[in-house]
Amino acid sequence: MSHPPNHATNHPTKGAAPGNASLxxxxxxxxxxxxEAMRTIDRSGLAVALVCRGDGKLLAIATDGDLRRALIAGxxxxxxxxxxxxxxxxxxGPEVSRIDAVRQMVERGINxxxxxxxxxxxxxxxxxxxxxxxxxxxxxxxxxxGGKGERLGELTQAIPKPMLPVGDRPILEHIIQHLVAxxxxxxxxxxxxxxxxxxxxFGDGARHLCRIDYLHEDTPLGTGGPLALLPGPPPAPLLxxxxxxxxxxxxxxxxxxxxxxxxxATMAVREHAVQVPFGVAELDxxxxxxxxxxxxxxxxxxxxxxxxxxxxxxxxxxxxxxxITTLIDGCLGEAGGVGAYHMQETWSDIGLPAxxxxxxxxx
Numbered sequence: 145m146s147h148p149p150n151h152a153t154n155h156p157t158k159g160a161a162p163g164n165a166s167l168x169x170x171x172x173x174x175x176x177x178x179x180e181a182m183r184t185i186d187r188s189g190l191a192v193a194l195v196c197r198g199d200g201k202l203l204a205i206a207t208d209g210d211l212r213r214a215l216i217a218g219x220x221x222x223x224x225x226x227x228x229x230x231x232x233x234x235x236x237g238p239e240v241s242r243i244d245a246v247r248q249m250v251e252r253g254i255n256x257x258x259x260x261x262x263x264x265x266x267x268x269x270x271x272x273x274x275x276x277x278x279x280x281x282x283x284x285x286x287x288x289x290g291g292k293g294e295r296l297g298e299l300t301q302a303i304p305k306p307m308l309p310v311g312d313r314p315i316l317e318h319i320i321q322h323l324v325a326x327x328x329x330x331x332x333x334x335x336x337x338x339x340x341x342x343x344x345x346f347g348d349g350a351r352h353l354c355r356i357d358y359l360h361e362d363t364p365l366g367t368g369g370p371l372a373l374l375p376g377p378p379p380a381p382l383l384x385x386x387x388x389x390x391x392x393x394x395x396x397x398x399x400x401x402x403x404x405x406x407x408x409a410t411m412a413v414r415e416h417a418v419q420v421p422f423g424v425a426e427l428d429x430x431x432x433x434x435x436x437x438x439x440x441x442x443x444x445x446x447x448x449x450x451x452x453x454x455x456x457x458x459x460x461x462x463x464x465x466x467x468i469t470t471l472i473d474g475c476l477g478e479a480g481g482v483g484a485y486h487m488q489e490t491w492s493d494i495g496l497p498a499x500x501x502x503x504x505x506x507x
Contacts, residue, residue, distance in 0.1 A: 167269060171196045174203055174226025178214060181206050181225040190271060192256050195229045200265040202258055204229035235260045238267060243396070245270040247325035250353060272353060281327035282380040283399055283451075286371060287319055289387030290336035290361045304338040306387035307345065308494065310503050315494055316342065316387055317352075324354050326395035328383070334370035336361035368468035371452075371460040378454050384468065386448035390503050392489040393449060401485050402451040408480035409456055409472055412449035412487045417442050444484070447491055453480070 172181050172193045181193045185208050195204040206229035214228040215221075235258040236245060245257050249272045259268035289306040306316035316333070323331055331349060335342050335358050342358075349356030359373040371384070381402055383395065393412060402410040418441045426433045450468065456475060460466055475482050494500045 167266070170194050170269065171266070172206070172225055173197070174229075175224050176226075177222045178211055178219065178225055178228070179221040182208075182211055182221075185211070190256065193225065193229075194258065194266060194269070195226055196266055202233075202235065202260055202264060202266040204231040205233040205256075205258070206230070233258065236270075237261070242270065243325055246272065247321065250321045250324050280329060281396070281399070283328065283383050284330045284332060284374075284378045284380075285323050285328045285383040285385070286332045286334065286359070286374070287316065287323075287385055287387045288334050288367055288370060289316060289342055290334045290339065290364065290370065291387075302338075304335075304341060305494065307338075307341055308500065310390060310494075314345065315390060315503075316346075318390060319385070319387065320346065320349075320352050320354065320356070322392070323383075323395065324352060328354065328395070330355045330357075332357050332359050332374065333387070334359040334361060334365070334373070336364060364465060366465040366467050368460055368471050369464060369466040371457050371468075372462040372466075374457070378457060380454075382452045382454065382457055384450045384452060386493070388494045389448055389491065390494060391447070391449070391487075391491040393447075393487050393491065394489060398449070398485050398487075399451060402483060405483045406480055407451075407483035408453050408475040408478050410451040410483035410485055411472060412447040412485045413444040414447050414487050414491055415442060416445040444486070447487060448493065449487075451483075451485075 170184065170188050170190065170193060172184050172195055174195050174197060176184075176195075184193045185191060185206075191208045193206045194202060195206055196202050204226065206225050210228055210230060211225075214223065219228065234248070234252065234254065236248070238259055238261065240248075240259070245259075249255065249257050249270065255272050257270040258266055259270065261267050287306075289304065291305060306319075307314040309315075310318060320331060331354050333342060333346070333356060339358070339360065346352065346356050357375070359370045361370055361373075365372075367386070371382075381399060383399065398410070398412060420439050420441065422438065424436045424439055426436060446469075450472070452471070456471065459474065460471060472482055492503050494503055
């Protein structure tokens with residue numbers, strides 16, 4: 145098989161497949177035949193061949209689907225692969241982290257993501273399968289999605305709040321994709337109001353590269369009660385989050401913070417400023433000590449994202465409404481206590497029409 149010399153010959157691909165295929169073993173020249181490309185794909189097990197010219201520049205990507213469609217269209221096995229491969233591929237630079245690469249692959253529904261340098265030369269390849277395997281997280285995640293979203297009025301009369309679209313997909317799908325990008329493999333979704341719509345959309349989670357199970361609330365159980373419906377104790381600290389959040393919180397860092405601190409529970413908090421629209425008088429008894437014109441008050445608010453040790457999860461009572469804040473309160477006096485993880489990433493609670501409209505705005 146002819147293929148171009150490649151400066152990445154000794155770089156094992158992050159998408160190492162059966163036989164630990166190296167990056168150069170995935171490369172074919174544009175003049176290579178469809179049969180040669182098929183053999184390359186078969187050897188690697190990655191369902192893709194990378195079409196590069198002699199200097200290593202990535203020209204196109206040929207998937208097994210591309211080759212199959214070419215044959216169905218009447219192309220011969222001796223057809224040059226460069227004529228049927230896709231030149232409009234998605235690639236990233238070396239500076240993109242693995243987690244960001246996984247997020248892009250999951251969001252775009254693609255299985256691999258080439259890494260190219262400033263000159264367009266192939267230097268590496270991310271694949272969903274191996275990136276997730278290398279980033280696997282033992283923690284389960286529970287997403288609370290059973291509420292009615294009454295504050296959104298007519299918007300949630302026929303659709304549960306977590307299924308409201310932001311961009312081209314529901315809020316809850318953004319959350320699931322973010323969890324998967326951080327290695328979460330098992331997700332539980334609490335459902336009640338119009339829960340069948342959620343189950344029909346996500347199914348068993350296979351399409352989203354995780355396992356999804358459902359915690360069915362026959363009656364509303366609040367923000368903590370659904371945890372009693374888990375099939376057993378979680379194998380590691382449990383991530384819990386509201387199903388109406390748009391956030392890029394670094395889940396891996398949050399879980400590491402919880403473990404390093406030895407906390408019973410951890411709550412994600414973020415800065416929230418309140419602008420007082422009036423001048424404020426500071427008093428000393430009956431006298432005015434000073435005037436502060438329109439002060440800005442800063443608070444650290446609960447972001448609706450928690451990590452709970454398995455022993456804490458076991459305290460949730462069965463069959464009744466139970467706020468998760470009551471569970472957190474119960475941890476305050478313990479030796480482990482409650483950690484406060486100060487998140488800096490984007491965060492929006494889609495609970496009011498104005499917040500939802502802001503999340504919908506371009507950029």
